[in-house]
Amino acid sequence: MKPIDLTLTISESIPSFPGSPKPIFIDWSNIRDDGYNLELLFLSSHTGTHLDAPFHFIKNGIKIHQIPINRLVGNAFLIKIPKSKNSSITKQDIISFEKKNRKIPNGSSVFFFTGWQKNLKKPNYFTENPGLDTLASKYLSSKKLNLVGIDSPSIDLGKAKSFAVHHLLSQNNILIVENLANLNKISSNEFNFTILPLKLKDATGSPVRAIATVLHSKNS
Numbered sequence: 001m002k003p004i005d006l007t008l009t010i011s012e013s014i015p016s017f018p019g020s021p022k023p024i025f026i027d028w029s030n031i032r033d034d035g036y037n038l039e040l041l042f043l044s045s046h047t048g049t050h051l052d053a054p055f056h057f058i059k060n061g062i063k064i065h066q067i068p069i070n071r072l073v074g075n076a077f078l079i080k081i082p083k084s085k086n087s088s089i090t091k092q093d094i095i096s097f098e099k100k101n102r103k104i105p106n107g108s109s110v111f112f113f114t115g116w117q118k119n120l121k122k123p124n125y126f127t128e129n130p131g132l133d134t135l136a137s138k139y140l141s142s143k144k145l146n147l148v149g150i151d152s153p154s155i156d157l158g159k160a161k162s163f164a165v166h167h168l169l170s171q172n173n174i175l176i177v178e179n180l181a182n183l184n185k186i187s188s189n190e191f192n193f194t195i196l197p198l199k200l201k202d203a204t205g206s207p208v209r210a211i212a213t214v215l216h217s218k219n220s
């Protein structure tokens with residue numbers, strides 16, 4: 001199967017998290033005057049499909065450039081669980097998936113498809129998005145996961161103000177990938193992933209190129 005691109009395209013029109021600057025692309029050089037085209041970029045390190053390093057919320061957490069590359073590629077579970085606005089992904093949702101499929105081993109990576117990505121251009125995209133509840137994040141943390149990904153702009157509920165889930169996962173050294181696209185195109189509940197952030201020294205996060213390839217034909 002061909003690789004599936006799980007990445008949003010970053011442009012000046014991509015919606016940004018409230019309070020964050022919008023991306024700006026500045027034409028710097030052009031073929032006519034300089035012999036080559038070149039642009040400058042101004043954007044948050046958490047623009048579009050991006051990875052949160054634990055340092056984003058934890059003082060002594062690892063930073064983007066310190067993440068071992070073996071944590072950015074591997075096998076993952078995909079939990080497809082459509083959620084509407086302000087709806088939580090619960091511990092029971094995860095346990096139900098495990099009963100139907102197989103138990104998620106310690107050290108795994110888990111991705112959640114909620115269907116929220118279709119609301120990217122809507123005003124409530126960042127304010128009413130689904131996310132994990134506290135019990136779900138504690139359950140995943142107990143498994144010492146490598147990475148958790150989601151197709152909404154935050155692993156926390158949009159209405160949550162304390163970022164409790166971010167804090168809990170980051171305290172347990174779990175990587176977070178947000179704003180994933182095209183998870184619905186993955187036909188299996190297990191797949192291979194590649195998540196490649198820029199190697200930015202001391203950064204809290206980075207836009208990524210996220211890619212999936214299906215391991216086998218078992219349908220979710």
